[in-house]
Amino acid sequence: MPISKINPKKKFDAAVWLISIVNTGDKLTGHALLVIEGIQYSHTTHQKLFVGQYDIVAKMDKTDPSMLNKKGYIASIRIFEQGRYGRQYEHFPSKTYSIDxxxxxLIIRSIKEDHVLCQQAAKGEIEYPKFQLVGDKHLFSKIGMGDNCASWCMKKLKAGGITIDALMSKPKKLVK
Incomplete structure (x- = not known):
């Protein structure tokens, strides 16, 4: 059973995968992303490591006068599924969940649907998904005005049946 590179106390295999929400910086200036670790079987029934890394890229509205909650739009969804780790995520605060x-x-499909929406918006077919710096469930947020990286990650976790405290921002300490 492989050991998680993000949370070394967790193991995964073909029947139990792991999903981690990772804060790649400090609480105020950090950036939340999702990393999924698992084992897949290829068409030849050989086991293959699956590592998926997912996050949003936002563009801020330069005309927004707000000081506490800058607004903008989600310009793209970054998707990396290369079977290897892109960064040393074990050095960042994170929270890891076991998942079927x-x-x-289902989470990956939801992420890829968002990716398609951003591509359609880039072509002018639809509006970009909204973004607000403090996220969807924060004291200073405006309902329906968009997510930040952390609230986007939490919505994706929910798509896979994982619910966490709606007021939680980004992970603040390493999971032991």
Missing amino acids: PIDAK
Whole structure:
């Protein structure tokens, strides 16, 4: 059973995958992203490491006068599924959940649907998804005005049946 590179106390295999929300910086200036670790079987029934890394890229509205809650739009969804780790995520604060591979794939599908929406918006077919710096469930947020990286990650976790405290911002300490 492989050991998680993000949370070394967790193991995963083909029946139990892991999903982690990772804060790649400090609480105020950090950036939340999702990393999914699992084992897949290829068409030849060989096991293959699956590592998926997912996050948003936002553009801020330069005309927004707000000081506490800048607004903008989600310009793109970054998707990296290369079977290897892109960064040393074990050095960042994170929270890791065990998840059924079917539920993990529901999360991935939801992420890829957002990716398609951003591509359609880039072509002018629809509006970009909204973004607000403090996220969707914060004291200073405006309902329906968009997510930040942390609230986007929490919504994706929910797509796979994982619910966490709606007021939680980004992970603040390493999971032991």
